[in-house]
Amino acid sequence: MITVESTNVNPFQLPVRILFVPRGKEKELGVAIEGDKEGFSFHEGKIVYAIPVSDNPDGIRKYIARAIRLAREYRIDSIAVIPPDEEKETYFFLAEGAGLAAYTFDKYLNEKPFKVSKVFLISSDPNGVYGEIKKGLHFAEATNFARDLVNEPPNVIYPETLRDVAIEISRDDSSFDIEVFDREKMERMGMEAILYVGKGSAREPYFVHLTYRPEKTRRRMALVGKAVTFDSGGLNIKTYEGMKTMKMDMAGSATVLGVMKALSYFKPDVEIHAFFAAVENMPDGNADKPGDIVRAYNGKTIEILNTDAEGRLTLADVLSYVSKHFPNVDYVLDFATLTGAIMVALGPYRAGLFTDNTDIREALMNYGHVEGEGFWHMPFDERLGEKMKSRVADLKNTAEMRWGGAITAAMFLKNFVDFPERWAHVDIAGTAFTTEDSDYNPYGATGFGVRTLLRWLLSL
Ligand code: BES
Ligand code: ZN
Ligand code: ZN
Secondary structure (H helix, E strand, C coil), X not given: CCEXXXXXXXXXXXXCCEEEEECCHHHHHCXXXXXXXXXXXXXXXXXXXXXXXCCCHHHXXXXXHHHHHHHHHHCCCEEEECCCCCCHHHHHHHHHHHHHHCCCCCCCCCCCCCCCXXXXXXXXXXXXXXXXXXXXXXXXXXXXXXXXHHHCCCCCCCHHHHHHHHHHHHHHCCCEEEEEECHHHHHHHCCHHHHHHCCCCCXXXXXXXXXXXXXXXXXXXXXXXXXXXXXXXXXXXXXXXXXXXXXXXXXXXXXXXXXXXXXXXXXXXXXXXXXEEEEEECCCCCCCCCCCEEECCCCCEEECCCCCCCHHHHHHHHHHHHHHHCCCCCEEEEEXXXXXXXXXXXXXCEEEEEECCHHHHHHHHHHHHHHCCEEEEECCCHHHHHCCCCCCCCEXXXXXXXXXXXXXXXXXXXXXXXXXXXXXXXXXXXXXXXXXXXXXXXXXXXXXXXXHHXXXXXXX
């Protein structure tokens, strides 16, 4: 992680070669720079680089992200940054933006990219903003933890190793408990939907329940993540284009684990139950077949018509399990890279939020806005729900219709939630991974959802 330090030392006295300043503020330093766009000049032996800043959370994150990218280009490892204002929160967003922008996934590269290792944030009250900086860095670190899990290749992160990540978190401190079901246990329990998704894989599936218990509990929440560690499509195999990023199909669980990982620092007064069914979707002689009928944990039968609509099968068992054993939770949220259709509907910058619950909707929309994570409210539609009924089982796993694919998937899930008024489904298929390399989201996993969830949890 990058080091971020607040200081009230005159920036021209700091051990850095470059100083970043919001465009317009360079005059306060007695520096003249031409024009009103990005530009630089030399002053007292340093480069003074002015960047236009929109003074809002995303603008502040983008400002420092730009500074870090420029420093990287110039191969300067320590920088000083003048904030656009001295609000405490500004230091949170600067530290968060720095932590997010400095992220690289380079462990498999022999030639490592140049890294910026130190940022000085100028402040007239360095001690007063210390806490905000620390908090911002923890938000970034939790996001980067999730990014790492998604960026790791599928020969490194598979069901067993993903389970181990949860076990490691539970060892962090005594606020955590963990329960793991292996294949035999899931067989005895009747979690046939998950088991069928994993049938074609050489890897054993695992069901994981990680609990965080605070000292005083103000709310209870269940967080479910889709954890398909690789989605080949199974016998309904994907194309080259469709398959090449399918290591990301466990991003929902990475989001949940990123949040859990941060709780030992933040210690919110919310009891949190994290669940995921880690499984790999592969074709082979034992694989599930179109036409197979399985019984989910809640007893409902499902005709598997398309082995590539596997995420909803795994979530069917997990959501049924939560419904049966944790009926007292205030909220249940699932995060899942569920459908390509959500990308068609919303593009790659907003996740589809399916919920009737106004608390959840307002929290995710508003805190998402602050954290630079886009959510968009999507409708449940009973008529599309009808399309998920099979003639030979209670349900089928595809609508056999091209339209509204993200909604039919959400309607399918609804059959496995006993208290849908307290539930939200978030389809992050478009937002979990970026092939662009922009501001504070470098190429690859985004860690989408971690920061919004943390901000919400800390507000409860
Ligand atoms: N994991 C995919 C969805 C996905 C697509 C995630 C692109 C991220 C990027 C999911 O399991 C899937 O294959 N969904 C199918 C459903 C269809 C067969 C009903 C889809 O979206 O095509
Ligand atoms: Zn699939
Ligand atoms: Zn999938």
